[in-house]
Amino acid sequence: MKAKQILKTGFRWACWCFLGVVLLVVARAVYVFRDRVPGYALDLSIKPAANPAPLRVGFARVNINPDLDYPKRPVWVAGFSQNRAATAIHDDLWAVACVMDDGQTRVGIVALDAIGFFHDDVVAVRRGCSAAWDLDYVVVCATHNHSTPDLMGLWGPSPFRTGVDPIYRKRVIQAAIESLGAAVAGLAPARLAAHHTAVPVEGLVADSRQPLVYDSDLRVLHFTSPQNGTTLGTIVGWGNHPETPWSRNTEITSDFCGYLRDALQAGVRSDEKVLARGVGGIHLFINGAVGGLMTTSPGVTVRDPFLQTDHKEPSHGKARALGHQLAARVLPLLEQTNASPTSPLALGVEARTLLVPVENLGYLAASYLGLMDRGYARWRQIRTEVALLTLGEVSFACVPGEIYPEIVNGGVEAPVGGDFQIDPLEIPPLRQLMPGQVKFVFGLANDEIGYLVPKSQWDVQPPFTYGREKRPYGEVNSCGPEAAVLVHRHLSELCKRATAPRNVAVDPGV
Numbered sequence: 001m002k003a004k005q006i007l008k009t010g011f012r013w014a015c016w017c018f019l020g021v022v023l024l025v026v027a028r029a030v031y032v033f034r035d036r037v038p039g040y041a042l043d044l045s046i047k048p049a050a051n052p053a054p055l056r057v058g059f060a061r062v063n064i065n066p067d068l069d070y071p072k073r074p075v076w077v078a079g080f081s082q083n084r085a086a087t088a089i090h091d092d093l094w095a096v097a098c099v100m101d102d103g104q105t106r107v108g109i110v111a112l113d114a115i116g117f118f119h120d121d122v123v124a125v126r127r128g129c130s131a132a133w134d135l136d137y138v139v140v141c142a143t144h145n146h147s148t149p150d151l152m153g154l155w156g157p158s159p160f161r162t163g164v165d166p167i168y169r170k171r172v173i174q175a176a177i178e179s180l181g182a183a184v185a186g187l188a189p190a191r192l193a194a195h196h197t198a199v200p201v202e203g204l205v206a207d208s209r210q211p212l213v214y215d216s217d218l219r220v221l222h223f224t225s226p227q228n229g230t231t232l233g234t235i236v237g238w239g240n241h242p243e244t245p246w247s248r249n250t251e252i253t254s255d256f257c258g259y260l261r262d263a264l265q266a267g268v269r270s271d272e273k274v275l276a277r278g279v280g281g282i283h284l285f286i287n288g289a290v291g292g293l294m295t296t297s298p299g300v301t302v303r304d305p306f307l308q309t310d311h312k313e314p315s316h317g318k319a320r321a322l323g324h325q326l327a328a329r330v331l332p333l334l335e336q337t338n339a340s341p342t343s344p345l346a347l348g349v350e351a352r353t354l355l356v357p358v359e360n361l362g363y364l365a366a367s368y369l370g371l372m373d374r375g376y377a378r379w380r381q382i383r384t385e386v387a388l389l390t391l392g393e394v395s396f397a398c399v400p401g402e403i404y405p406e407i408v409n410g411g412v413e414a415p416v417g418g419d420f421q422i423d424p425l426e427i428p429p430l431r432q433l434m435p436g437q438v439k440f441v442f443g444l445a446n447d448e449i450g451y452l453v454p455k456s457q458w459d460v461q462p463p464f465t466y467g468r469e470k471r472p473y474g475e476v477n478s479c480g481p482e483a484a485v486l487v488h489r490h491l492s493e494l495c496k497r498a499t500a501p502r503n504v505a506v507d508p509g510v
């Protein structure tokens, strides 16, 4: 009788404990998957003004070096593996801003030397901007640099601990806000020359996954003073992973992006000899379509065109050589200030938020463990954003992740072995749909939701595509097979909206 009662009580306790555990698990899920910006939604359509005022542009930058002075609070370097504590600052990291104003519309663009920046953080930047700055739209891009502090949470001391320092994250948000404010304060009349130049990939970038499609052309916007022709700044777009110093590097660096910016601004010197002349000003590097994946891996030998040195092994020298390779192509373009003046220079903005399903169990687990600290707008769905900006004959597609270049430039395939065995869905290519003459694709813009893999190339299950024996790399860092389809569809719609004939007068205060 007694034994039976003990058993009964024990069973009851076990039930209560189980229920308690279930409740704790559910409570944690409710907490970690909560929406960080409840109700945030955007559907913005600002048509270019028919008679814009003369263009004004402002540039500014704010340093975002992490603080390495506290050994008990290591700075975890992002991008390759966990437990990579930063040992030194090799060169500076920046939040670089450009604000453009056509008298009706004002747009701010920030490029961060960072691995990625979630949509919630972008909203924090927007909410931190003063209303007096009168910004109609703000884009925050990350260069996707793999030698910067972890801002995504995946590269902490262990697979179960975040690498994000909340203090640093706040500082980067604050720096982005400050850079925008300073750029607004610096608004000055500007003339624009837009350039697009083809760049062969040899000795610069490799594609680690078939089909071999790149985003290697350089696109450059050069803003100069109409009064004296001096350079105010540039926006340079090119697609490649900034991971040149590779996985063993523990020194914080802005990689080739920083070397490019420095060379454009100050030129290149060696032993007091001027090897290339800079043009002054402030320069934004914005990464393009880096998925699929674009990389200057240890297999690529890069020649420094100024210092005449070759670099195969990963190093800061190799990153410098790569930055110099780009600078050697951009600097001559900056001589031709009247190459392609585009006018009238009216700004247009089409932007909208969308929900993307997260099917990647790794991402869900990372969120549950508190590694990836970003909100979910609905159950297993994150809120992200796409945008299409226009400035005269220049357009910018803002993509919230690492898009495969074939979706941008064409060449999506439906290889045998693909998990879905469907025809390509992400067609026509985005650049075919985008308006204008010079078409920038801003990757990792306003979010980092991972790889945007064409659905017809999605490949997790054997047999694998292109005769591979192992599954290809990419899907493990993607929300799922629907992400690229959704981003492509919404951007296509924005392209249509941007090119649709104007029939409604738009309130300039929208």
Ligand SMILES: [Zn+2]
Pocket: 144, 241, 290, 402
């Ligand atoms: Zn990447």
